[in-house]
Amino acid sequence: MTAHRKQKIEFGDFQTPDNLAQAVCEKLLNFGISPNVIIEPTCGVGAFILAAASAFPASHEIYGFEINHAYLDALREKLHGLKNQSQIKLVQADFFALDWDNILRACSGSILVLGNLPWVTNSTLGTIEGENLPKKSNFSKQSGFDALTGKSNFDISEWMLLEILRCLQGRSGDLAMLVKTAVARKVLAQLQRQNLPIREASLFAIDAKKSFNASVEACLLFIRLSADPSDRLTQYTVYSDFQSDHGIKVGYRHGLTVSDLDAFDTSSFLFGTCPQKWRSGIKHDAAPVMELTRMPDRFVNGFGEVVDIEHDYLFPLMKGSDIGSGKPWREKFIVVTQHFVGERTDRMRDLHPKTWNYLERHATLLDSRRSSIYKNNPRFSIFGIGDYAFRPWRIAICGLYKSLNFRLIGPVEDKAVMFDDTVYYLSFEQETDAREAFALITAEPSLKLLSSLIFWDEKRPIKTAILNTLNWLKLAKKPKIAIQSEMQFTLELST
Incomplete structure (x- = not known):
């Protein structure tokens, strides 16, 4: 320069x-x-x-x-x-x-x-x-x-x-x-x-x-x-x-900057606390290693290398561009090294040696990830992971796109679909619960409230802080919600 x-x-x-x-x-x-x-x-x-x-x-x-x-x-x-x-x-x-x-x-x-x-x-x-x-x-x-x-x-x-x-x-x-x-x-x-x-x-x-x-x-x-x-x-x-x-x-x-006060005031009855917390997808900062593409007879990483690892750690992956543009799943996978943040990863060495050896071969890249969130955490850690990440049904949206394009995503090959960290999502155990929630979230009053809080000129206009203010259950007739834990989320609409 x-x-x-x-x-x-x-x-x-x-x-x-x-x-x-x-x-x-x-x-x-x-x-x-x-x-x-x-x-x-x-x-x-x-x-x-x-x-x-x-x-x-x-x-x-x-x-x-x-x-x-x-x-x-x-x-x-x-x-x-x-x-x-x-x-x-x-x-x-x-x-x-x-x-x-x-x-x-x-x-x-x-x-x-x-x-x-x-x-x-x-x-x-x-x-x-x-x-x-x-x-x-x-x-x-x-x-x-x-x-x-x-x-x-x-x-x-x-x-x-x-x-x-x-x-x-x-x-x-x-x-x-x-x-x-x-x-x-x-x-x-x-x-x-x-x-x-x-x-x-x-x-x-x-x-x-x-x-x-x-x-x-x-x-x-x-x-x-x-x-x-x-x-x-x-x-x-x-x-x-x-x-x-x-x-x-x-x-x-309510402590937020509202992009359109008139629109907000007409839909503010939905403003409150979301029945379930919106989560972001997985953060790993090592796409060439952690993200794989399946060919007819092999998996290939971002370096063009053929990868042979146990399937226990492989999950279907949809990127933010897939969610935002309405694309279907494209035979992409991600290596999920943990079930929750901070979980020990060295167990892979004995239980899943192929995966451990693969990660060790690329340790130079993985160990040098610059974000300080990886410091003092187990080797090969990821973030944006927890029990919620493994529920089979999701409602997802990409934070980078300039529209409220929510997607209903089901399991692929009997596994929950993972997302990158530009995607926000809710997760459900049952398809019926996911479909009911999807109908309420995409209803006109819900979209109007969210739009009134979003500034579309921003680099990442859609944020969890905004999504989490939508109490979509208020649109339901006699809603009854039972949340036993983050692991068990059920929604019942009484008739």
Whole structure:
């Protein structure tokens, strides 16, 4: 990777087109924004500095901060001859080294924080060994397992936005930032959880492909801060573009962010606790070894090797792409090394030597799996396994697909079908129970509730946290449920 390419990635360098910066400032004028002080925390080559100078000529001061001195030199060239050039102050500085508390406290009058923060995640910076990072912390308060498995990965702009908003707490002001839409939602959810005083907030979708050649959902995030501690963010509006007058109301219910409040409110009678916990498929991080394809006379792994192992550990496998696209089973199998998390695996050495020898031949790959969840667990461990995984009937859905395409999956060759970890599923001992549940889950009110909680632009829009809020039994006539244990799940519908 060239030094220029590495720098572009490290600093999330997506320079804002002049016409987009101008359109943002025009939108702010329509809102009646008239700031005394404007701050651009990462001004780049200055599209927002120039647009703001034109749109808000009465502003006393416009500050542009930027770490790249070449960008500031280019911007200074553009400022020559500008009528209100004297109000613009440029500072070469690293965002993470600045004392934003003091900077913002020193600003008098109404303030507008404006711009386009870096579009890069902390994990991406880790991959290229970038140093343009805040001090490491689990600032989003992820639980232990989520933090270990990568859900604590975050966009640098998320941290930067929350830092700016923290420093603005207790005063009136406005913030208008171009960010990924997912980042905007996370920031607003954090503000709501922290009960910070917010007068109002809006999202305006932008065409990131056209403006930045980036294949990601992005928006203008607009927040009006309040000095009144009683002001609370209960909902915000999402617009399809800058010209839209009518948007979708997004808000908070029961600790969740709701993508469509109107739809949620009409189906909220189903909101509650799912009668059975949705599970994710097996996580093993070693597909070439653990996943096999059956040919007419042999099994072959991902390396093209012929595999001869005992069938006790082989189970039919359907991938997330199979479930999401409606494909049938494709003669795929998975090696299931445990019946529950933490089960000893060394028993295979004597009871199933072919399987043990096969795994040992590929120990270099299996023992070097990077996720910390494998540490201090038996050798060749897998996750997403338990008694529930061996019930023969399932209702499954792929979390990566952009539709609520539930599948009813029965046993294959007298064995329960396993899934990869992009699939979520319920499992049942009896076919009749599975079919009854499937009919209730795919009924229109159920789908409406789930849709109102899903943000379809996310990478994995369907989540267990959402699925587990659907109490589909409320759709049944006189439902009676008996759960003796996770091993025994029965559903009875009395007539």
